[in-house]
Amino acid sequence: MAYKILVFSAFLLFAGTIIISSCRHPKEMDMMEKEMEEEMEMEEDTCTIPQLSYIGQYTINEYCSASNWSSYLISISSGGTDSTIVISNFWDAFLNNIIAEIECDSVFIPRQEPDGDQYFVEGEGVFLPGLVKDTLKLSYKVTDENDPGNILSDSCTESVFIKN
Numbered sequence: 001m002a003y004k005i006l007v008f009s010a011f012l013l014f015a016g017t018i019i020i021s022s023c024r025h026p027k028e029m030d031m032m033e034k035e036m037e038e039e040m041e042m043e044e045d046t047c048t049i050p051q052l053s054y055i056g057q058y059t060i061n062e063y064c065s066a067s068n069w070s071s072y073l074i075s076i077s078s079g080g081t082d083s084t085i086v087i088s089n090f091w092d093a094f095l096n097n098i099i100a101e102i103e104c105d106s107v108f109i110p111r112q113e114p115d116g117d118q119y120f121v122e123g124e125g126v127f128l129p130g131l132v133k134d135t136l137k138l139s140y141k142v143t144d145e146n147d148p149g150n151i152l153s154d155s156c157t158e159s160v161f162i163k164n
Helices: 002-022 026-045
Strands: 056-062 070-078 084-088 098-103 106-112 119-128 135-144 152-163
Touching: 106 135
Parallel strands: none
Antiparallel strands: 056 070, 056 152, 070 084, 084 098, 098 106, 106 119, 119 135, 135 152
16 A cells, blocks of 8 residues: 555656646747747748849740640849849740849749740749759740630640759
């Protein structure tokens, strides 16, 4: 019986120690929670893919809904800000440059009419840094709006742009 009382007492002492040590002052908890939130915000705000990573020439292989399979080159250069890039020879047809917005690994091509000829482009994608070659995967749509009653479109889904 003495053994059972000793074991039970040891158990209560152990459990009490754990419970008491896990209790913290509310101010300590608030500070810990605030520190964790700040760390998470810093992780979210930290971009590990700078604009410079996008810069270069790419080979594109794509098959779009209204055009034949094609392979061509584009060039990407820096835009006017750290969050924009300029793409030349886009769709292997636009004479003027396309402006794209970047946020870390995300690419967004806002609707634009680069050549002023009623051909519009818009799309989005992702930049995938690689050990061997960097890759840009874009899904975009080009629309011919010369006849508002008969708008034609060419959708290019997950076109692969491989950095040379």
